[in-house]
Amino acid sequence: MKRKKIAILLLITCLITGMSLMTSCNNTEDPTKDLSAKLDSKLNAYKTDLQDSADTMNSNKNIRNYLTSWAKEKGISYNVDKAGNVIMTSDAGKGYKEVAPTVILCSYDESQFSSYIDPIVMALYTIKNNESTGKLTVIFTAENGHSLSGVKSLSSSYFTDDTNVFCINSGQKGLFATKTGASSSYRSTQSISYTTPTLTKAYKISMTGLPGGQPDSKTSDMINPITRMSSLLSSLKSSGISYQLASINGGDDDDLYAKSASMTIVIDANKEESFIEKMDKATEKFKDEFKGIKYSYKKVSMPSKVISTSDCNRFVSFMYTLLDGVYYKDDDGNLVSITNISSIKTTDSSIRIGSVAYSLDKANLKEIDTGEETLCNLSGISYKKTSSIPLWEGKSDTKFTTAVAAAYKDYVSQTLTYSDSVPSSLASYISQKNSKCDIISITVNDNVVKDCTGALVTYLIDTNQKDK
Secondary structure, three states, X not given: OHHHHHHHHHHHHHHHHHHHHHHXXXXXXXXXXXXXXXXXXHHHHHHHHHHHOHHHOOOHHHHHHHHHHHHHHHOOXXXXXXXXXXXXXXXXXXXXXXXXXXXXXXXXXXXXXXXXXXXXHHHHHHHHOOOOOOOEEEEEEEOOOXXXXXXXXXXXXXXXXXXXXXXXXXXXXXXXXXEEOEEEEEEEEEEOOEEOOOOOEEEEEEEEOOOOOOOOOOHHHOOOHHHHHHHHHHHHHHOOOOEEEEEEEEOOOOOOOOOOEEEEEEEOHHHHHHHHHHHHXXXXXXXXXXXXXXXXXXXXXXXXXXXXXXXXXXXXXXXXXXXXXXXXXXXXOOEEEEEEEEEEEXXXXXXXXXXXXXXXXXXXXXXXXXXXXXXXXXXXXXXXXEEEEOOEEOOOOOHHHHHHHHHHHHHHOOOOOOEEEXXXXXXXXXXXHOOOOEEEEEEEOOOOHHHHHHHHHHHHHHHHHHHO
């Protein structure tokens, strides 16, 4: 009987040991297994929730509250600094204390919230699913337009000598970059005087529904509603349709694509039929070519005043020569510099025009600065350079960039090529906080967010395991 009890005890011990070994095996199962399916499910869920909440994201405070509530619900440690940056942290897993820390930066901005959804989704997924890696910090920087004010205020303590940094941006073209452009923003102000209308039919012309966002390498494919309005004035004149300009307004920020623009004009009643015919053709053609963007016109009440003819003519001539679009490509056809007329506003005494330039070449940007100032001086218009962001040049052959490229190849099954990004990025100011940090700038959109997230997560898991 005693021997039977011993045998039973031995059997139980073996079973427990076997179960323990099985559990241990399960815990060491490849964390990247079924990653694609997980990404499909979670990224879509995060994105849908953000899109459904878009109407409430009408202030940075509301976006910040969303992010902190999300972190609290998911059990993720977070804090908010004085500048409104939301910092989420995930400590290193057991056995990964010696792995180099990783920081992911992503901006949030109510003026272009929809543009930032994909970068935010990528950052949220990564911090929520951080397992078997070193310390991870995800920082959502509070921005206003493309001022990068949030990142400027960040403590340098987040960026130690061994920190690997990902700066996630939004854009029309997805890419991994180790160089991002410098930028200059400008404000041109034309003084104007008003007079009483002498023509008798008033119309308001509008263009709405454009995506906005930061000007980038796809600038040639983007519609600028502000330049469309000013070009229409030239076209009316060449068609023999007299007009008087009452106001022209568009864009919300000097550094971003304008989402809309409108102007009110007064025309000659004798030319009203010709005007309507011209506008019908223009709006119908536009509707056929561009889906989701509304180009329209309607009769409105007569304005009490219009801009004087001489000031209006000066404005139209100035807009015709003002830089907008691709400025320079190198001999190989690579884009180097772009410009964009971003905002316009009519006041009681002036027309204010905001524009921005991005360039991968400092001398080229200086040339644009000089050109903008010279054009304003020749046109009798005041000029002011309102802000600038420095060029950032990293290295594409570091241990960090090599590991990320390998992770991209593992997940996407394609070779990753690092590119230069013409728009400026958060990396410009991170490199100033600690020049020893390794940095990669990633531009994501709906087409590449899954691949980019999968590559990033694969890097965190696979590379950190190899380096521990």
